[in-house]
Amino acid sequence: MLNAIWIFFFLSAFVLALIKQWVLGEADAFAAIMAALFSQAKVAFEISLGLTGVLSLWLGIMRIGEKSGFIVLLTRVLTPLFTRLMPEIPKDHPAIGAIVMNISANALGLDNAATPLGIKAMQELQKLNTNPSVASNAQILFLVINTSSVTLFPISILTYRAQLGAANPTDVFLPILIATYVSTMAGLIAVAIVQRINLLDKVVFSYLFGFTVLIASLLAYFTALPQEQMLKQSATLSNSILFSLIISFIGGAIYQGINAYEAFIEGAKEGLQTAITIIPYLVAMLTAIGVFRACGAMDLLAQLIREIVQALGWDARFVDGLPTALIKPFSGSGARAMMIDAMKTYGADSFVGRLVCIVQGSTETTFYVLAIYFGSVGIKRIRYAATCGIIADLAGVVASIFICYQFFG
Secondary structure, eight states: OOHHHHHHHHHHHHHHHIIIISSOOOOOHHHHHHHHHHHHHHHHHHHHHHHHHHHHHHHHHHHHHHHTHHHHHHHHHHHHHHHHHSSSOOTOHHHHHHHOOOEEEEEEEOOHHHHHHHHHHHHHHHTOSTTTTTTOOHHHHHHHHTTTTTOSOOOOHHHHHOOOOOOOOGGGHHHHHHHHHHHHHHHHHHHHHHHHHTTSSHHHHHHHHHHHHHHHHEEEEEEOOOOOHHHHHHHHHHHHHHHHHHHHHHHHHHTTTTOOHHHHHHHHHHHHHHHHHHHHHHHHHHHHHHHHTTTTTTHHHHHHHHHHHTTOOOOOOOGHHHHHHHHHOOOOEEEEEEEOOOOOHHTTTTTHHHHHHHHHHOOOOOHHHHIIIIIIITTOOOHHHHHHHHHHHHOOOOOOOHHHHHHHH
């Protein structure tokens, strides 16, 4: 699948550049593509370099958690769920603890912590993979959960809205939670259909129902707060939970008589090697995405959708928010830039300004996650992972549009 996607991006860019240069007379068509090619290769290296410190930090902390017994404790809490969703993972395996940590960091909006924890989880799952070059069922399910963008506290989006003059920056909080819930459930259902996972199993259903109640409770609490208190309390809660977890790991190490510093160094050493392993995969994917964007394919797709929507007689306001939705699976920074540009162009409190924020909070950079997570363990055949990830993204976008019309019509 990655091979087909990669070739498609480059061939599409080449064909469109030929049309622009020889038919439309745009002399710099190929120059723009080459500029994107080299700049994205540089970006890929910079991302890997930037990840090195963060990877070392969180892999070191994870090693303390492993040795102090806290990862085992977290594992036991969610073992009944994951043994049904991922039957190939043995009970109390460290992969479950790493998965739980990653999902928790994502839910709290702590992207810098989520990525290294996700890589750690993928590495643990790879130890159970009987065919190291092919993605296992458990790895695919874990990746799709990540690409569905499980986010409870979209702090960065609320902050951008406040900076760009939104009268009530937190008015998208509830819509984002609903949309991200829809995208997560869509991704989970898509994988469950392919892998024949019984989501109506009493244990699985109980967990999913419990998570639904938790989300509803958080919604009820935070939406009742004034915007300033909501921003402050959600940010405080997210950061305090994570740092308390770190302190708990260290406290557990002290109680167990484990040298926490040596355990940290032992885990942190893996950070550099992991970052080096990721580089070629990131270069391959980001350069392909870069030339696809530079050739104008994204703009053409958006224009085509606008014409179809108008021909059907539907309200086409949402089309102005689609560039953010279209670029999000490929580039997080690109989608963020488009979100900010849309809010500046149309207004933070406009329909489009709110829509791009909801889309940004309910979808994920699917192909970036594919490149990072699978690349870190050398997976070459991703099977249906990209398809299920895109299904989750599409569900998130459709839900975002529908919810935006319902709330801000």
